[in-house]
Amino acid sequence: MGLSLALGLGGVFLFGSPGGEQQLAMRGAADVPTSLELAWLIEGTGLELGGTSPVAAGEQVVFVARTSREAFLCLDERDGAEWHRVFPPEGKAWMGIAGENVLEQDGRPQAFRTDLGSGPREYRLTLDAEYVDCRTPVASDTVTLQWLD
Numbered sequence: 001m002g003l004s005l006a007l008g009l010g011g012v013f014l015f016g017s018p019g020g021e022q023q024l025a026m027r028g029a030a031d032v033p034t035s036l037e038l039a040w041l042i043e044g045t046g047l048e049l050g051g052t053s054p055v056a057a058g059e060q061v062v063f064v065a066r067t068s069r070e071a072f073l074c075l076d077e078r079d080g081a082e083w084h085r086v087f088p089p090e091g092k093a094w095m096g097i098a099g100e101n102v103l104e105q106d107g108r109p110q111a112f113r114t115d116l117g118s119g120p121r122e123y124r125l126t127l128d129a130e131y132v133d134c135r136t137p138v139a140s141d142t143v144t145l146q147w148l149d
Helices: 003-015
Strands: 036-042 061-067 071-079 082-087 099-102 119-128 139-147
Touching: 036 119, 036 139, 061 071, 061 119
Parallel strands: none
Antiparallel strands: 036 061, 061 099, 071 082, 071 119, 119 139
8 A cells, every 4th residue: 555545544534534524623722621639738748638637736738739731820828808829929930730730949849837827728729821920810729728736
């Protein structure tokens, strides 16, 4: 079988015959659903926690983002009715890749402890395909941590 015939048959199988009803269409990155998950673990344990697991005095958490696409990520903490940026610092960017992303700066994982004291605190992870400050997020996820004194 000649190369042109093999390529022609491959085209029929992939794209259908010229009069056929079924054709494959290429999808761009914008057509792929975006998934995003915020998880956390206690620094030094490697044990992922969630739900109502408390964070004891002296412990710090490392946040982990899981996403289906490359995009900018931002982490905020709620203080009453207001959200405040935890990471990245102003003027910096956190570029996530498809898969698992540990909150890190200069190649080092960043451990975190709230400045707001004990009690439940809500954290929101947002994903933005265009802006480093996540001003037009296309996905978000939230978790609540119970900080202990």
